Amino acid sequence: MATSNTFKIVIVGHVDHGKSTIIGRLLADTGSLPEGKLEAVKANCERNSKPFEYAFLLDALKDEQAQGITIDMARCFFKSDKRDYILIDAPGHIEFLKNMVTGAARAEAALLVIDAKEGVQENSRRHGYLLSMLGIKQVAVVINKMDLVDYSESVFNQIVSEYSAFLKELDVEPTSFIPISAFMGENIVKPSNAMSWFKGQNILSTLDGFTAEEKAAEQPFRMFLQDVYKFTADGDDRRISAGRVESGQLSNGQEVIFLPSKKKTNVLRFEGFNEDSYETVKPGKSTGFQMSEQIYVKRGELVCRTDQVLPQVSRRFRANIFWMGREPFVPNKDYIIKIGTEKVTGRLARVNLVINAGEDLSKVEKAQIERHEVAECIIETRKPIAFDLNTDIEATSRFVIVDDYDISGGGIIRESMETDSSAYVEESIQRELRFERSQISNLIRRERYRQKPALVLFCGAKGADHKNLAKALEESLFNSGHLVYFIGMGNVKYSVDRDISMLDDQSNEHIRRFSEVAYLMMDAGLIVAGSMQTPTDDQIRLIESLISPHEVLFVRVDQKPNSVPQYEMMLDSEVEIKTNLVRVRNRLNELKITTDINE
Amino acid sequence: MNKELYPHLDELENQSMYIIREAYNQFKNLAMLWSIGKDSTVLLWLTRKAFFGHVPIPLVHIDTSYKIPEMIEYRNKFALEWKLTMIYGQNQQALKDKQTFPDGAIDRIACCKALKTDALRNTLSGSWDRFRLNHDTGTYDVDSNREPFTGVIVGARADEEGSRSKERYFSPRDKNSDWNIGDQPPELWNQYKTEFAPGTHVRVHPLLDWTELNIWEYIHREQIPIVSLYFNQGDGKRYRSLGCYPCTSPVESDATSVEEIVEELRSGKFSNIAERSGREQDKEDGGGLETLRREGYM
Numbered sequence: 001m002a003t004s005n006t007f008k009i010v011i012v013g014h015v016d017h018g019k020s021t022i023i024g025r026l027l028a029d030t031g032s033l034p035e036g037k038l039e040a041v042k043a044n045c046e047r048n049s050k051p052f053e054y055a056f057l058l059d060a061l062k063d064e065q066a067q068g069i070t071i072d073m074a075r076c077f078f079k080s081d082k083r084d085y086i087l088i089d090a091p092g093h094i095e096f097l098k099n100m101v102t103g104a105a106r107a108e109a110a111l112l113v114i115d116a117k118e119g120v121q122e123n124s125r126r127h128g129y130l131l132s133m134l135g136i137k138q139v140a141v142v143i144n145k146m147d148l149v150d151y152s153e154s155v156f157n158q159i160v161s162e163y164s165a166f167l168k169e170l171d172v173e174p175t176s177f178i179p180i181s182a183f184m185g186e187n188i189v190k191p192s193n194a195m196s197w198f199k200g201q202n203i204l205s206t207l208d209g210f211t212a213e214e215k216a217a218e219q220p221f222r223m224f225l226q227d228v229y230k231f232t233a234d235g236d237d238r239r240i241s242a243g244r245v246e247s248g249q250l251s252n253g254q255e256v257i258f259l260p261s262k263k264k265t266n267v268l269r270f271e272g273f274n275e276d277s278y279e280t281v282k283p284g285k286s287t288g289f290q291m292s293e294q295i296y297v298k299r300g301e302l303v304c305r306t307d308q309v310l311p312q313v314s315r316r317f318r319a320n321i322f323w324m325g326r327e328p329f330v331p332n333k334d335y336i337i338k339i340g341t342e343k344v345t346g347r348l349a350r351v352n353l354v355i356n357a358g359e360d361l362s363k364v365e366k367a368q369i370e371r372h373e374v375a376e377c378i379i380e381t382r383k384p385i386a387f388d389l390n391t392d393i394e395a396t397s398r399f400v401i402v403d404d405y406d407i408s409g410g411g412i413i414r415e416s417m418e419t420d421s422s423a424y425v426e427e428s429i430q431r432e433l434r435f436e437r438s439q440i441s442n443l444i445r446r447e448r449y450r451q452k453p454a455l456v457l458f459c460g461a462k463g464a465d466h467k468n469l470a471k472a473l474e475e476s477l478f479n480s481g482h483l484v485y486f487i488g489m490g491n492v493k494y495s496v497d498r499d500i501s502m503l504d505d506q507s508n509e510h511i512r513r514f515s516e517v518a519y520l521m522m523d524a525g526l527i528v529a530g531s532m533q534t535p536t537d538d539q540i541r542l543i544e545s546l547i548s549p550h551e552v553l554f555v556r557v558d559q560k561p562n563s564v565p566q567y568e569m570m571l572d573s574e575v576e577i578k579t580n581l582v583r584v585r586n587r588l589n590e591l592k593i594t595t596d597i598n599e
Numbered sequence: 600m601n602k603e604l605y606p607h608l609d610e611l612e613n614q615s616m617y618i619i620r621e622a623y624n625q626f627k628n629l630a631m632l633w634s635i636g637k638d639s640t641v642l643l644w645l646t647r648k649a650f651f652g653h654v655p656i657p658l659v660h661i662d663t664s665y666k667i668p669e670m671i672e673y674r675n676k677f678a679l680e681w682k683l684t685m686i687y688g689q690n691q692q693a694l695k696d697k698q699t700f701p702d703g704a705i706d707r708i709a710c711c712k713a714l715k716t717d718a719l720r721n722t723l724s725g726s727w728d729r730f731r732l733n734h735d736t737g738t739y740d741v742d743s744n745r746e747p748f749t750g751v752i753v754g755a756r757a758d759e760e761g762s763r764s765k766e767r768y769f770s771p772r773d774k775n776s777d778w779n780i781g782d783q784p785p786e787l788w789n790q791y792k793t794e795f796a797p798g799t800h801v802r803v804h805p806l807l808d809w810t811e812l813n814i815w816e817y818i819h820r821e822q823i824p825i826v827s828l829y830f831n832q833g834d835g836k837r838y839r840s841l842g843c844y845p846c847t848s849p850v851e852s853d854a855t856s857v858e859e860i861v862e863e864l865r866s867g868k869f870s871n872i873a874e875r876s877g878r879e880q881d882k883e884d885g886g887g888l889e890t891l892r893r894e895g896y897m
Binding site (some may be wrong): 006075077086098099101102105134226227229231233234236238240242244271272273274275284285286288299324336338341395398400402405406407410 | 607609616617621624649650653682758767787790792794795796
């Protein structure tokens with residue numbers, strides 16, 4: 001009873017190289033057109049005294065006929081004896097590159113069309129390059145319009161050798177080269193008489209030979225958290241973490257870690273509606289599970305198994321990107337970077353080189369990336385994100401760049417770059433994986449103490465009021481029944497830092513130890529009122545990395561301070577301590593770190 | 600429930616669920632159009648799948664008042680049973696003034712525009728009254744919420760007709776609900792247009808890759824209750840596509856069950872005949888649907 005999977009292929013190539021004619025032929029010669037369609041289009045041509053072309057079959061849209069070129073990708077359905085196909089027609093005109101990318105990104109295999117008479121053109125190369133970046137491995141190169149070169153084997157061989165050399169540079173190996181004439185119907189669905197010298201497969205048998213995309217079931221488990229649901233209707237008290245599996249497998253009871261927050265839990269049970277219960281999920285599955293421990297995780301985190309290789313966590317990476325935006329991709333401007341369900345602010349840190357994808361792949365040095373260019377660059381995000389390298393897991397290495405509401409670029413991550421805080425990110429992940437914990441979980445502590453552990457870190461210039469504010473917060477929280485402890489940088493310096501007293505007061509190692517001491521207290525359920533001299537931006541990220549999965553609030557104390565994005569709050573040191581304290585307490589309530597007992 | 604029956608539907612189901620969840624997360628004022636037909640009913644079912652039995656998205660039905668009565672009965676029955684936030688909108692002015700095709704005042708295309716396109720646009724924007732099902736009384740009250748919907752989930756399929764094959768999963772519409780086909784944002788790697796300028800809205804199409812056959816296979820596999828008009832009631836006729844009764848005719852068919860419909864579409868008499876052949880408005884203008892879709896018709 002079951003029919004086979006529908007197989008998605010995209011057809012790409014330079015404008016006017018004959019894609020629409022090939023599709024028209026495939027639809028007609030496989031008998032996939034609706035009844036009477038072919039006759040109707042032929043009759044229409046006759047009425048208007050113009051010669052019938054197979055390409056007309058596709059021209060479903062009025063404005064497309066007027067322009068005579070495919071402006072958007074269109075989907076057609078056709079069948080072979082083996083299976084059903086969706087054929088995505090991608091436009092060849094450079095103006096519509098983003099439509100070509102949209103079409104190609106949905107496909108499992110591609111037909112790349114080259115005109116035998118015109119030979120390899122700019123977009124033959126550019127499309128070849130993009131297919132490789134989009135991750136399409138199965139590519140058949142179709143040399144069309146062989147009738148215009150008298151079905152010449154040597155013309156065919158020359159294009160094959162030229163284009164093969166180009167693809168080799170991209171590490172793409174085409175499945176096959178097929179000489180055809182779509183106009184005459186040669187080598188479309190049956191072997192060609194006009195080209196008896198060609199011993200390979202025709203288009204249809206080549207398509208039938210493509211294999212369905214291999215799902216990455218053997219790779220480490222990855223799933224971007226899409227949402228956490230708690231629908232209370234009808235007394236439903238399930239709290240479900242939902243997402244779609246990108247790679248690997250996950251089973252009931254296994255331990256998972258959410259990155260970058262590093263929170264851990266076990267899978268309690270997979271959930272579903274109107275389906276049999278299941279124990280394991282595999283790639284492609286839109287699923288959801290309940291956790292054995294209630295932890296607070298956010299959309300965009302990457303769910304991984306603790307017993308497998310973990311992804312990269314970084315805020316700086318090297319990537320190959322292609323740019324489709326009207327405005328160029330420039331440094332020193334904020335963009336939205338979307339990877340999986342994660343959305344962060346990011347910037348172009350550096351353009352390594354722009355690749356001349358339409359020609360010989362030569363490399364040019366440039367400061368920004370223009371529309372339709374392909375480049376290698378370094379991107380920095382404001383917060384650390386979890387991802388894999390393209391050579392490890394493709395699905396979790398792909399990201400897009402949003403500029404002014406629209407997706408304007410796409411890229412694949414090639415390398416995770418070192419930042420000042422990289423080593424600390426790694427340290428904290430290892431800590432979370434290895435830390436031994438008792439049956440008393442964070443949640444149990446949180447419920448008992450009626451507070452959420454957090455570090456409230458008051459920062460100011462030497463001699464500013466930050467230390468007094470931290471102490472005042474400790475006292476205020478203590479008096480309202482909270483578990484809280486004041487800790488200043490000095491306290492750490494004269495205790496666990498004794499062996500490094502020779503280092504500069506503001507060195508990273510002092511900060512690291514301060515953070516780890518605070519972490520332990522928070523792990524014990526405490527709120528920590530901390531104080532230190534204003535750290536650098538890199539040190540702020542270092543502290544964040546080490547404190548996470550717990551929370552840290554940076555509070556800047558200064559004379560008439562201006563807002564700085566890293567700081568949760570800015571306090572004016574010339575205002576009375578009492579007034580500042582009320583603001584901090586209110587903020588802690590808003591963030592649900594405390595619930596005011598007096599309320 | 601027999602999952603082995605149609606294993607190829609898994610991928611379509613997973614993709615659609617992912618898109619519905621993305622829309623739910625990314626749009627604050629989201630609605631789903633429910634025409635009561637098979638496609639949008641499958642869409643509603645997929646929503647229950649995506650949210651583990653719940654439907655946290657309001658459903659909007661554009662009631663032309665010329666819908667076949669069984670459709671409204673069916674709508675109200677399942678809206679109550681599945682506890683849906685059910686809203687309908689209507690062009691009450693045109694109906695009052697008898698400015699419709701069945702009244703003989705205007706042609707079919709103009710009627711579609713008035714009763715469907717205009718009603719839809721004004722219901723979504725909140726400029727006309729919305730009627731919301733009161734689950735206590737079973738009747739509809741004027742909804743006090745008039746906030747415009749910025750995301751609208753629709754059950755369009757690419758294989759229906761030419762213009763629909765050009766839609767994105769997330770297709771932006773501008774302030775006038777216009778659809779700029781030549782300049783749509785790219786979609787790749789499951790990344791969609793979820794950022795948009797004030798005043799614009801986005802149509803979301805989770806069923807884009809489904810075919811008519813897939814829809815029926817899925818109804819069969821999931822045992823989705825479907826309005827009886829799709830089946831032959833003994834007179835050798837059934838509806839293949841549902842609309843207003845003055846403009847939709849049944850087709851000749853003996854199919855009395857979902858299984859028989861699947862067979863009819865796969866290898867039987869309808870395997871090569873377009874689905875909307877019973878819809879009269881498609882025939883009036885060569886690019887009729889294209890024109891209507893630009894203006895917001897689904």
